[in-house]
Amino acid sequence: MILIRRNKFNILWVVGLSFLLPACNSSTREGINEGQFSTYWYQGKAEINVFDLQQSRYGEVRPGTAVMIFVTEDFSKSKQVKLDNPEKKRSDAQKVLKLNMTREFMTGVYPYNTMLSVFTPVYDDVRSPKLTASVTEWCGQAFTQMNYKNGNYRTSEFSYFESEGDTDSKIGASAEDELFNLIRLNPDLIPMGNQKLIPSLIFQRFAHIPLKAEQATISKKELGSNQAEIEVVYNEIGRKFSIQYQQFFPFEVLSFTETWTKSNGQQEITTATRSSMQMLDYWNKNESIYEPLRKDLGL
Template sequence: MRQLTIIFMLLALVSCGGNPRSGVDEDQFSSYWYQGKAEINVFDLEQYRYGEMREGTAVMIFVTEDFSRRKQVKLDNPQEAGADARKVLKLNMTREFITGVYPYNTMLSVFTPVYDEENAFKITASMTEWCGQSFTQMNWKNGSYRAQLFSYFESEGDQELKLEGPSEDEIFNTIRLNPSIVPEGDVRLIPSLIFQRFSHIPLKVERAKITKRKISGNQVELSLDYKTINRRLLVRYQEFFPYEILSWEEIQNKPDGSVERTIATRRNMEMLDYWNKNKLQDEELRRALGL
């Protein structure tokens, strides 16, 4: 029965974008990502904020879905969308932590095409805390990102920008497709939207360098170092498919010489059709995940 399901999914994909990206093994990818479930990863989070380390939780949810390339939203009826339908690997990533008396909640969503050699179609990021809300959305159209920023800070206000370059936030999805797709060497990237919200720096393309090194236990560490904003991202993942994300670390060198280090270490992973688990009795699943 499962084999028939996969066959029908593969047939449906013919109209959703053609051949997979170079480096993506279609058989491996489909058998894992087209099960009708999402991969839920729970991380212990040590988030640096306001000069102190805060304990919290991060969650990375990876799932494939049908996406409208033209409208850049999830399709309600992909079978009726024709050539507009695209398969994407979606990452929803949250962080929750407390600063003193009030909570922080962030969410990042990245929609990366599986069958198009293009940058992520859409990236959104939100941050909510007791002072207010901020939201950023970037849409990839005609070879560049159209970015919209909304903030409760007067100095940032509402902005519209055009950014020509790929985004750091897509690296997690690209690793999951195949780490070989992530280029090494000197690159130009849009820094993490969550980092941009935390740091309040202008949102623009920055110069960076990407390197990879194999470490013990069939693991690889990707290092992303920016030349101008004193930021470093380290991502540790499994060397072999499905290239699971095991940890990530953000390092920020401050002008006064201090170093702020945020670390997320995975403690649980489950494949789950969470959208069907919305009853009171399903709350036990959260406890099983450590949430």
């Protein structure tokens, strides 16, 4: 007997235990408990996390809101996009954990809106095949896309600034933005020590620095109360980034902090602290009668 459950983001096929076991054995990532993972992440819902944001911009700290949406979906290995009909292209399908993260805040009279998307394989021990980031405000738009192919990220940058767009390049390093998803899969997947990393795509746009690999040091420490922290330090560009999370599955992200020390010694510190979380099939709740759910989330 075949059970098929469909929705916009997840397609789960189950053909008894004999089908599940090969899928489990095909995993090349260590430390992922298939039973735990599938029960939580394959229930046909997304995890929506709302954060109180204190965003540093133009020398001031701006209150705002950040939202992290984690969800699994079937991803095309060849096209590096979400598959519309994965049941017809099983050989091309790759299960990924997707993060969509938004930030909204005001700078004086005009608003800022950012979005980051990261697609990280659940079972294949490879770099995230695709990352995108956008920044929109009244002055214009900027967009970055990175696709992993043949051992490098092929990057395309578009910007309303003459000096920053439009450009293409290749970068042979892992992405800092991938750390959120690796924590959710299993924090032990993150390598410690000196690493070459591509700094946060949103930070790169805000700081107006070249998009390239930077030398970084990654460390982990326990905070007590079943919480831990991953910290990334880039000495050359003056960036420090830390993520605080629960040490037990599903390794929920509780907060993050960004510190940028500029060449003149001035520091800009951005913090985000989680205020609410819900599992929700939000794509099925796009009618006006569901708008009160935003209040439940604190939005």
